[in-house]
Amino acid sequence: KGQSVSLCCAAAMPNVVVPMAVAGIVVGHRLQFTVAVFALAKIKITEALSEVVVAHVVVLLLAVVTATSAVQIHMIPHSHQDAGYRETVDGYWRDKVSKTIRTTVKALQEDPRRRFVWEETIWLRYLWESNEHEIIEGFKQLVLEGRIEMIGGGWVMHDEADTSLWSTANQMTIGLDFLAEKLDVRPRWAWHIDPFGHSVTSPSIFSSLGYSAFVINRIPDPEKQQRKENQTLEFIWVGSDNQFPDSQLLAHVLDSHYTTPVIHGSTSSERALDLARQCAERAAWYRTEHVLVPFGSDFRFTNAPIEFAEMDALIDIVNQNPDQHYNVTIQYSTLSEYFEALHNSSSAIFPSVPSGKDFFPYIACSPCSASKCQNVPCGAYDAFWVGYFTSRPHQKLISYRQDAVARALNIMQVIRDVSLVNLTEIRDEELIVRRARNTSGLMQHHDAIPGTSFNYCTISIDECDCVKDYNFRIEHTTNSSDVLLGSLVASVLGYNSNITVLTASEFSRFSRTQPMWTILIRF
Numbered sequence: 001k002g003q004s005v006s007l008c009c010a011a012a013m014p015n016v017v018v019p020m021a022v023a024g025i026v027v028g029h030r031l032q033f034t035v036a037v038f039a040l041a042k043i044k045i046t047e048a049l050s051e052v053v054v055a056h057v058v059v060l061l062l063a064v065v066t067a068t069s070a071v072q073i074h075m076i077p078h079s080h081q082d083a084g085y086r087e088t089v090d091g092y093w094r095d096k097v098s099k100t101i102r103t104t105v106k107a108l109q110e111d112p113r114r115r116f117v118w119e120e121t122i123w124l125r126y127l128w129e130s131n132e133h134e135i136i137e138g139f140k141q142l143v144l145e146g147r148i149e150m151i152g153g154g155w156v157m158h159d160e161a162d163t164s165l166w167s168t169a170n171q172m173t174i175g176l177d178f179l180a181e182k183l184d185v186r187p188r189w190a191w192h193i194d195p196f197g198h199s200v201t202s203p204s205i206f207s208s209l210g211y212s213a214f215v216i217n218r219i220p221d222p223e224k225q226q227r228k229e230n231q232t233l234e235f236i237w238v239g240s241d242n243q244f245p246d247s248q249l250l251a252h253v254l255d256s257h258y259t260t261p262v263i264h265g266s267t268s269s270e271r272a273l274d275l276a277r278q279c280a281e282r283a284a285w286y287r288t289e290h291v292l293v294p295f296g297s298d299f300r301f302t303n304a305p306i307e308f309a310e311m312d313a314l315i316d317i318v319n320q321n322p323d324q325h326y327n328v329t330i331q332y333s334t335l336s337e338y339f340e341a342l343h344n345s346s347s348a349i350f351p352s353v354p355s356g357k358d359f360f361p362y363i364a365c366s367p368c369s370a371s372k373c374q375n376v377p378c379g380a381y382d383a384f385w386v387g388y389f390t391s392r393p394h395q396k397l398i399s400y401r402q403d404a405v406a407r408a409l410n411i412m413q414v415i416r417d418v419s420l421v422n423l424t425e426i427r428d429e430e431l432i433v434r435r436a437r438n439t440s441g442l443m444q445h446h447d448a449i450p451g452t453s454f455n456y457c458t459i460s461i462d463e464c465d466c467v468k469d470y471n472f473r474i475e476h477t478t479n480s481s482d483v484l485l486g487s488l489v490a491s492v493l494g495y496n497s498n499i500t501v502l503t504a505s506e507f508s509r510f511s512r513t514q515p516m517w518t519i520l521i522r523f
Contacts, residue, residue: 069289069327070289070322070327070328070329071279071280071283071291071326071327071328072289072290072291072329072331072341073279073283073291073293073328073329073330073331074290074291074292074293074331074333074337074338074341075293075294075295075311075315075330075331075332075333076115076117076292076293076294076295076296076332076334076335076338077114077115077116077117077295077296077301077307077308077332078116078117078118078119078258078294078295078296078300079100079104079296079297079298079299079300080119080193080194080258080296080297080298080299080300081096081097081100081119081120081123081299082194082298082299082447083120083122083123083156083442083445083447083448084442084445084447084448084453084466084469085298085447085452085453085454085466086453086454086464086466087464087466088464088465088466088469089122089442089469090469091464092299093123093126096299096302097123097126097299098126098127098130099302099303100299100300100301100302100304101123101127101135101139102132102135103301103302103303103305104116104148104301104304105135105138105139105142106138106304107301107304107305107307107308108147108148108304109138109142110305111308111312112147113312113331113332114147114308114312114332115147115148115149115332115333115334115337116142116147116148116149116301116334117148117149117150117151117191117334117335118148118149118150118151119150119151119152119153119154119157119191120152120154120155120156120157121150121152121153121154121155121156121174121175121176121178121179122155122156122175122441122442124178124179124182124183125178128182140182140183143183143185146334146336147334149187149334149335149336150179150183150185150187151189151190151215151335152175152187152189152190152191152192153172153175153176153179153186153187154171154172154175154176154441154444155171155172155174155178155438155441155442155444156171156175156441156442156444156445156446157191157192157193157194157195157445157446158171158172158195158444158445158446159195159196159444159445159446159448159449159450160192160195160197160198160199160201160202160446161195161196161197161199161360161388161389161450162388162396162449162450163444163449164400165201165205166403167403167440167441167443167444168201168205168444169205170403170406170407170437170440170441170444171440171441171442171444172205172209174437174438175441176209186210187211188210188211188212188213188335188336189211189212189213189214189215189335189336189339190202190206190211190213190214191214191215191335192214192215192216192217193215193216193217193218193254193258193294194217194218194258194446195218195446196218196362196385196388196446196450197218197219197359197360197361197362197385198218198219198359198360199358199359199360200239200240200356200357200358201239201240202214202239203237203238203239203247203248203249203251204239204240204244204247205239205244206249207239207244207247207248207249208244208247211249212250212339213249213250213251213252213335213339214237214249214250214251214252215251215254215292215335216251216252216253216254216359217253217254217257218359218364218385219253219359219362220359220361220363221364221365222365223359224253224255227253227285228255228285229285231285231286231287232350232351233252233253233254233255233285233286234250234251234252234253234286234287234342234350235250235251235350235351235352235353236248236249236250236251236350236351236352236353237249237250237251237353237357238352238353238354238355238356238357239355240355240356241355241356248352250339250350252292254292254294255282255285255286256282258296258297259296259297259298260278260293260294260295261275261278261279261293261295263275263278263314268313268314268317269317271314272313272314272317272318272325273325275314275318275330276318276325276326276328276330277326279291279293279326279328279330280326280327280328283328287347287348287349287350288342288345288347288348289345289347290338290341290342290345292333292338295311295332315330315331315332318330361385361386362384362385363383363384363385364383364385388450388451388452389450391450391452392451392467395449395451395467395470395471396449396451398471398474398475398478399440399443399448399449399470399474401478402436402439402440402443402474402477402478403440403443405436405478405481405482405485406433406436406437406439406440406481408485409432409433409436409481409484409485409488410433412485412488412489412492413429413433413488415492416488416491416492419492426484426487426488426491428480429484432480432481432484433484435477435480435481436477436481439473442470442473443470443474447466448466448470451467453466453467453470454466454467455467455468479503482501483501483503486501486502486503487501
């Protein structure tokens with residue numbers, strides 16, 4: 001702060017052209033700087049001087065740096081828990097997620113400064129079914145204290161391209177119902193950091209559910225770069241007028257992928273300085289002094305005490321001397337703490353986007369070293385993520401049918417319950433309906449219905465064919481759902497006895513056709 005910085009570069013080699021190698025210098029949040037390049041020359045050493053090599057090329061970079069405000073980093077610890085991707089759901093719980101929950105509860109109990117956010121509710125059902133009472137009670141207490149925050153709240157982090165309005169509403173409902181029953185909480189912030197593009201339906205849905213902000217990530221890379229330059233990564237996102245008029249909420253686009261920060265350095269001091277440098281660079285892309293930095297990755301924190309201890313040490317070094325660390329201070333935060341700080345900032349004035357704006361298709365400009373990528377704009381040879389709109393069509397078909405069956409069960413239950421006919425209790429009715437809805441909810445996961453999960457082993461585990469696992473779950477659920485659906489229809493029609501329900505799968509065994517619905521036969 002208030003210092004002049006000069007860089008000198010000298011070369012003494014014959015017949016060398018010194019290129020302009022200095023493109024700029026990162027100086028932190030809202031800093032003004034002036035750069036003057038004093039000399040750049042092409043020096044050709046003559047033969048007379050070649051034995052005494054005495055040529056110099058000096059490039060003097062003078063940067064006068066003036067800081068206008070400090071930067072407050074809100075580091076959000078998280079672990080992205082796919083409900084199936086390289087492993088099945090059961091496999092991930094056994095190998096990854098159960099360890100994340102156990103060790104995270106322990107780590108947060110050790111230090112009151114630490115925070116954590118949790119998105120996918122399906123894993124909490126696994127936790128409650130594990131009957132690990134000590135971990136469950138510890139988790140509940142940390143939620144009560146606000147140090148673990150439930151965000152999103154759906155059964156899974158749903159895809160936004162292949163899902164329907166009903167299937168999205170269903171998976172959100174079962175997730176939110178679980179949180180209300182077990183934890184007595186209702187999330188305020190949506191968190192979609194991995195779906196491959198974002199739909200205009202999403203702000204409509206989340207704003208109608210009472211959410212205040214929506215954190216997203218995978219928008220087309222050219223647009224993300226432009227938004228970084230224009231400081232418009234945070235904006236008011238207006239939903240679809242056709243679905244939910246006047247629906248809007250604050251959107252926050254992660255400036256980098258959620259697998260951050262990636263810190264370099266051989267000593268703690270070097271790593272702390274690199275962390276502060278990254279935070280200062282990211283701060284320049286936002287309008288306020290408050291900056292959200294995710295701390296995590298896929299299935300991170302399986303050994304949370306070690307993860308936190310390493311980051312604690314770096315945060316302490318930075319905070320002990322902010323002036324030597326780009327005027328940055330860092331704290332662990334939940335999304336509530338970040339957005340509340342943002343709300344209280346005088347600089348928190350954000351633009352809005354036109355109604356109907358979405359972020360499809362997702363364009364990922366991955367680093368490309370091939371010759372075809374040289375001087376080619378993003379998108380010309382990079383990945384347009386559109387194949388998942390139609391990939392694995394059979395899995396999409398049976399998933400959509402599962403949605404239809406789950407919805408039909410709900411409808412028939414309501415029709416039967418409001419009818420005046422004498423009702424006969426159907427065995428395991430609520431269990432079957434709940435399983436049908438939960439299976440439908442699982443299939444909305446952003447690696448399930450899109451067909452981007454693996455159907456072969458990439459690592460040495462037993463459960464890694466996610467496609468087979470998803471299909472088995474649907475088939476297992478469909479058989480019992482069809483029987484119940486037929487019984488409910490018969491009940492509404494007044495036939496409470498002497499009914500045989502022949503399901504579509506059973507009918508196909510002795511017929512050349514394969515009907516998609518239930519057939520009733522009365523004797």
